Amino acid sequence: MDNPEFDMLLREAVDEGLSSVGDSSKQAIYFHLEKTFRIEKEEIPLKIEDFAEAIEKIFGLGANFLEILIMKHLYNKIGQGSSQLESVSDFSFGEYVTAARRGFSTSQTLTETGSNTHLRCNGDMGNASE
Numbered sequence: 055m056d057n058p059e060f061d062m063l064l065r066e067a068v069d070e071g072l073s074s075v076g077d078s079s080k081q082a083i084y085f086h087l088e089k090t091f092r093i094e095k096e097e098i099p100l101k102i103e104d105f106a107e108a109i110e111k112i113f114g115l116g117a118n119f120l121e122i123l124i125m126k127h128l129y130n131k132i133g134q135g136s137s138q139l140e141s142v143s144d145f146s147f148g149e150y151v152t153a154a155r156r157g158f159s160t161s162q163t164l165t166e167t168g169s170n171t172h173l174r175c176n177g178d179m180g181n182a183s184e
Contacts (some may be wrong), residue, residue, distance in 0.1 A: 060158045061099035063131045064151065067100055068105075071124035086112060106147040121147040125154070132158045 072080040087093045091108040098105045110117040127148070134157055145153070 057155065057159055060132070060155050063158075064099045064102075064128055064154075065095065065178045065183075066132055067124050067128035069095075071120055072119070074123055083112065102147045102151045122149075125150050128154055134158075 069080070072083055075083070084095055087098075087105070087108055088095075091104065091111075093101050093105055093108060106117075108120065109120060113120060128151070132154060134154065
């Protein structure tokens with residue numbers, strides 16, 4: 055499920071979530087992720103489970119706060135709203151990201167299909183009037 059647009063939005067959401075601890079702390083976290091856990095900023099979407107595990111090792115119980123914050127930013131960015139976050143509390147961070155990715159891909163497919171249908175209708179109407 056490779057989706058560069060979703061990956062970019064996820065990286066932005068992670069960045070915004072980590073900003074809650076302050077800019078210098080955020081930079082230290084990225085440094086620690088890269089040097090200790092071998093996760094570069096650009097790789098976070100591809101290594102989401104490793105990222106979650108690293109955040110949990112760094113912050114302990116405080117990782118939940120950051121994960122929820124990141125998910126709220128992500129769900130707002132992809133237009134799903136964060137109300138879904140409270141509905142299923144048994145999900146892990148990685149499962150939330152996977153669900154968001156699926157929802158984003160589905161909405162993108164529907165949007166693209168709708169756009170193509172709209173273009174076809176406009177094209178057909180143009181041909182009919184000639």
